[in-house]
Ligand SMILES: Nc1ncnc2c1ncn2[C@@H]1O[C@H](COP(=O)(O)OS(=O)(=O)O)[C@@H](OP(=O)(O)O)[C@H]1O
């Protein structure tokens with residue numbers, strides 16, 4: 001609950017305003033359809049992320065900026081997606097926010113269930129998250145507070161602009 005979907009949505013809006021085509025692939029949503037056969041054990045998370053990477057590649061091939069909002073907790077799964085999208089077309093955004101913030105939000109009550117042992121293997125509680133070692137963008141707390149969704153989206157946008165991704 002670091003705000004992945006919120007940033008993805010805000011970024012998509014900003015890009016639209018600048019005339020770019022985008023599509024958001026959200027892990028939580030895809031798990032109700034395309035990926036509804038998958039669990040949260042490591043090999044199913046890997047398959048989830050692999051499928052999303054393949055779909056993102058199709059969007060990219062069509063000239064559409066694909067924003068994926070998934071936990072993708074394992075480095076090797078993210079690196080496999082990176083390999084699928086060569087020529088710097090894969091940009092990794094790390095939401096480096098404290099667990100306490102995510103847990104305090106808990107809109108779906110899942111952290112509470114995980115803390116009480118009713119959900120097993122919940123990322124951040126009893127399942128690992130491997131932070132990127134060389135990701136392109138790190139979103140962090142600023143002056144002790146979480147930046148607004150718009151500020152987070154602008155940070156990503158700035159990166160895209162500075163690195164020439166948004167040239168017509
Ligand atoms: N065990 C466990 N661990 C982590 N997350 C869980 C789990 N069970 C259910 N959920 C809900 O599933 C959402 C994350 O799905 P993802 O497809 O992004 O996960 S992953 O990339 O395959 O790790 C995640 O939604 P977000 O709120 O979007 O993060 C959770 O609401």
Ligand SMILES: Nc1ncnc2c1ncn2[C@@H]1O[C@H](COP(=O)(O)OP(=O)(O)O)[C@@H](O)[C@H]1O
Pocket residue numbers: 001002003004005006007069105106107146147148149152
């Ligand atoms: N930058 C932010 N500042 C304050 N609250 C936020 C921010 N981003 C997200 N939220 C809130 O946190 C909760 C989880 O956000 P969400 O985008 O669904 O996270 P995720 O997709 O990582 O689970 C939501 O209730 C959302 O409104």
